[in-house]
Structures are given as structure tokens and as C-alpha cells.
Amino acid sequence: MDEYAGRVLAGRYRLPRSPADEFELVETRAFDTYSGQEVLVRQLLLPEIVHAEVVGAGPEQDAVPRGGGDVAGRALEAARAAAAIPDHPALVQVFDVLVEDGSLWVVSELVPARPIASLLADRRLSPYRAAEVAADLLAGLRALHTHGWAHRNITARTVLVCEDGRAMLDGLAFGAAQEALCGYDPVPQEVLTATGPEDPPERGGWAGPDSALAMERARQARITVVGPVTERWSPEQAGPVHQNWQLAPPVGPAADLWALGALLFRCVQGHPPFPEESATELVDLVCAEPPAYAEDCGPLRPVIESLLRQDPTERPEFEELRGWLRSLIRSAPEPDIGSRMVQVPAGPGDPHKLPVVRRKGELVRLRKRRRPGGDAMGAPPHGRHARGRGQRTSPGPVDGSGARGRPETSGEAVEVRRRTGELSQSGAAAPRGGARRLGVLLVGLVFLLLLALVLYAVLFMPKGAGGVDSRSLPAQVSGGVDAGRSPTLSMSSPAHDGPTPTDRSTLQTPALGSDFTVRGDAAGFSVAVHNGWTRTAGPNGEIVFSSGGDVLQLVIVRGRDSAGTYGTDPLAYQDREPELAPFRSSTWSSAAGLKRLDAGGAAAAEGEFTWRDPQSGNQVYGRNMAIARGGRYDVILLTGPDDQQSVISDYFDKAAQTFRANG
Secondary structure (H helix, E strand, O other): OOOOOOOEEOOOEEOOOOOOOOOOOOEEEEEEOOOOEEEEEEEEEOOOOOOOOOOOOOOOOOOOOOOOOOHHHHHHHHHHHHHOOOOOOOEOOEEEEEEEOOEEEEEEEOOOEEEHHHHHHHOOOOHHHHHHHHHHHHHHHHHHHHOOOOOOOOOOOOEEEEOOOOEEEOOHHHHHHHHHHHOOOOOOHHHHHOOOOOOOOOOOOOOOOOOHHHHHHHHHHHHHHHOOOHHHOOHHHHOOOOOOHHHOOOOOHHHHHHHHHHHHHHHHHOOOOOOOOOHHHHHHHHHHOOOOOOOOOHHHHHHHHHHOOOOHHHOOOHHHHHHHHHHHHHOOOOOOOHHHOOOOOOOOOOOOOOOOOOOOOOOOOOOOOOOOOOOOOOOOOOHHHHHHHOOOEEEOOOOOOOOOEEEOOHHHOOOEOOOOOEEOOOOOEOHHHHHHHHHHHHHHHHHHHHHHHHHHHHHHOOOOOOOOOOOOOOOOEOOOOOOOOOOOOOOOOOOOOOOOHHHHHHOOOOOOOOOEEEEEEOOOEEEEEEOOOEEEEOOOOOEEEEOHHHOOEEEEEEEEEEHHHHOOOHHHHHOOOHHHHHHHHOOOEEEEEEEEEEEOOEEEEEEEEEEEOOOOOOEEEEEEEEEEEOOEEEEEEEEEEHHHHHHHHHHHHHHHHHOEEEO
8 A cells, every 4th residue: 555655536446646846647546445446547637617607506416517518528428438339358348437536437347468569669569460460459349349339549658468478458447538528429329329328428519520610619629638649530531621521521530440540550560651740740641641552561461551541431340350460470480499499308218319209199009029929919910911020931721810921930931131121032022121222313313303493593694793693793894984975995904714694694785775874973973864964963972863853863972981980781881871861861761672783892782762852842752872992882772752763773773883983
């Protein structure tokens, strides 16, 4: 009880003493003095409303009026209706809902679990683990949808992962109170009609927004109360208000499925499908833009993309979604035990002998030691099995016991060769020897096939440069290059005669077409540039070739940064490259296709980068190559709008293949 020395709610819930610097309690543990158990208490601040005092009126019967104009009464009514839903193993139980000191308090079960937000702070979930979590949440949502409810509060903080791995859903009553506080009506009509005529609901005419103006006010209030949480802003919840606002899609089970898709995206990708810097911007993006690409979701990607469709009618049905998740969970690979592997101590036998590894479920019979000329009990072996032990049965008349032959004596036994399994006297091959020769023949055939494949690869397949990527780097040029003319390659001769494999690949000049010209620049390089592009010199020693209106820009840096400052790894250099500073400073960016290019004694790295321009807000796509040569870095960067990726890739390939550094 010393831990819970704070205030007492409703005369029974003892709260812990809050620190002096904490202003709002929001969520905390509490001790229920009636039941002697710990509970979880959430606080929802209610708006301050001044009521007129009527002279001569009697004492107020209810601390919170239940009239239609009282938002506190609406929130209390919605939270109590949500708490009356029958218990379910996938739903956190709500014990009590009360209003005290200008706040609404929701008392719920204290589950020994962690919010999925704390798990994502450590590491992302795999697609198969996320599918397991989604399957558990579907069970709880199925129970809510059966009673006519929509959860509307599925977030990374309301989804709990228990110690045994199962997932539970929390925050139903608290989310219903928030929706009612904003002006919506989260209580389904089925719940209102099921109360019966003897106990009609006293709602005071409250049934949610009844006009376009009220709908817009509720939407603005929800932006303030809910904030930038992607899971709580499905398109039907964030849609703008028009004249035909009554024809807007209703908020129902499809909104929960959209929230589930956004949560799965966050769990696997590590970030939400929409930026969450501003709630107003998030609401506009949800209705106008598609979500980000689920690049790392793997087999879960089609499920997430189907759940995040803007039209609620195009989202999958409940049974269809559950079938997809079941198939995905069944196809999950076995987990790698890794460091959890333990070594079993050796038995009483030979400690240097390895144990026999057998498949699970294989039946291994214990062979008993047989005595010479008989079985384990001294009886002679049956004629049917004598041949397998080196004995032969001689034909003879059937005796009284039914045996047609008797085993010959040990002097008449046939000598069996141990290594080949052949019978030395009769010359007949045993099955064991034939199988061994067949195995040797198959091994020989496989070896000859592999040898033929290696010879074919050596003699006929083209030679590539070493490294991760087989593409070679541009060769060095000894002199300047005239405009409009292909450069003359001056290859440095190696120690042996003839060009190296890398040199042979660089001797081929790519087909540029009539729109491109190889330009020689005074900065000490030459590169293929589109005709009509203008050249400017940047403040940091970079040369920029721009198209009309600066839509596309080709940035060339010749030997500005040294390897002594940035290191010798081109991949690590891209993380500090000054030309990629807008990518690193953007809050909405992604990188793909990062790879190394090693050839001719020079190392390089290439990658694709996408970010948002902070000034215009447009998506920018760029391809970058960093070449480490002679202790200096050369940079080739081509940027442009994200919707012109194919054009940017074509221009970048021509620039990268024709780039030559003079000197």
C-alpha cells in the first residue's frame, strides 16, 4: 500500500503518488481496495462547461447531466455502453467508468503484457509474426462486429502482446468516449434497440452530427483530440465534408480493417504508411494520396495493400482475410534456434563417437545379438532369413514340422565378401553390392555434369569484373575530350600482354543516340549530357547540368572529398555525402538498390534514393554513384520528380557509362 499513496477515485481506487513535474496522469496503475487487485486507470480530460444556477432548484440528482447538449454525459454514456460488451479472450475487460474532478476515468483489467509500440522500439516484426498478431486481433474484432460495434481505436498502444505471445485489444471504452466527446455517436443502433421498452435509453436527441456544419465541427474536434495517428484516420473518417455529407461511407467494420492494415504496415516496415508530422496534413494525405510502398512486407504485402484501399467496399471480407492469414502462418519457416542450442552430454558409451541423427518419428528396432547358428535364444534361424546371414538352405523333402529345408553346417556356408557384397563361390551379386555400384555410377555422372557446366562457363560465358556487381567502372582518359565526339580511351597496360577482362568491357562505348553529347568539362571530366541542358558551377565545387525549369539535374563532383576524411568504403561515403544531405534531412525518405561496384582497382557504390522536398513538398527520386579513385571520390547524381523514374534511370546509366575522369 505504500506504493499507492496518492489520491483515491470513487472511494476505492488508490492511485500512486505522481511526480512533481508530471501535469497529466493520463494512464497509470491503481489498487482496487474492494477487490484487492491492481487495475489500469486511464484519464480523459473533459471540456470545462459552466452551468447556470437556478434559484430554488433542488439538489442535483446526477453529477453529470445526461442531456443531449452535455458532451461529458455523451462520453460517459458511450464508455459505459462499450464496457457492457460481453467478455472475450482477445479483449481487455473494462471494470468501471466514472466521472470525477472534471475527468472521465476508465478502469480496466491490468494485463501482464507490453504494447506493441514498445516492441517496435526494439526491433520490427517479421511478416509471419505480424500475421499471427493480426489473426489474434481478428478474433476480438469479430466479437465486436457481431455486437454491432466498431472499435475505432486500434493503435500501436492499444494492441497488447502478452507473455505467451498472444495479442489482445484494448482501448474500446476509452476510444468510444473520445468519439462521443468530439461529437460523433459511436454507440450502434442495435445496442439502443436491445435495451427493451421498460428501460428506454435517455439520449436527449443525441444521434451524432445532424448537418454538414456539425459534421465539420466534429471532424475538426477529432483532429485535435486524436492527433496524427494513422490507424485512427481511415478515409471514411478523414473525408472532407461536402453538400452530400449524408451519403458519406459509414464508419463500421471496414474502418477497423483499414486500421489493422496500417498497424501491420507499421509493424513490418518500421514506420507508418503516411507521414505523421501534422494531423491536418495526415487527414488530407489519407484521402488524396496512396500509402507508401510496402517494400519489406514480403508475403504480407498483398494483404496490407488490400486493407489500405480507400474505398471501404473494396477491402477484403472478414473470412477472406482470415483465410489469407492462416495460409501465411502455415507457410512460415521454422525459427532458427541459434544460440539457444545446447549440447547433450555423452552417454555411458564411447565419448568420442558421434550420436546417430535420425528423423523425427523414425522407428528404430533394437537388434539382438544372435549366437552362431541360431537366434538369440539358441534356436536355429528360419530358412527364409538364413540367406541374409551367410547361410544357405538346401532343398529337401518337407518334414513333419513343415520345414522344407534345413540350414547347412558352417563348413558348407558360402563365404561372403564384406567389401563388395559378392558371393565368391557362386559369383552371384548380392543386392548390397549392386546398389553400391549404382551409387558410384550416379556420383560419377553428376561429377561429369558439373565438370561440363564449369567448362561451358569458362569457355563461352562472358567475363565480368570482380566484386558484388559484374558491371565494370569507366576507364581513365589520358586527355581532354572535344564536345560532340566520343572520348578516346587510353588504357593502362597491365603487367601481362593484352587487356584485362575489365578493360575489354570498358572498350565498348554505349549507344547514346542523337539527343546526348559527350561533353568535356574544365573541371577535369567528361560525361554524356542531354542536348540543351545548361551548365552551372555549385558553391561546393560541384558541376550541375540542368534541364529546362531545373526539372532534372545531373550533379558531377570530381575529386573533391578525400578518402582520409570520409573513409575508403564507398557505401559508407554515401551516408555522409554532401550531395545527399536533403535525403538524410528529410523526414519521409527511403533508399533501395544499394550495392558495391569493384573493378580495375577502383571501388564504387550505387543506390536509389527517394525523399520529399521540404520547400515544394514533392517527391524527389535520385540515382547516385560514388567512385573511390586515387584517394578521392567522384560523384555522379541525377535527380528529378518521382514519377519520372524510368527517364532518370535511362539518363543516369548513360552518364555513368560515359563518365571519364581526366588525369
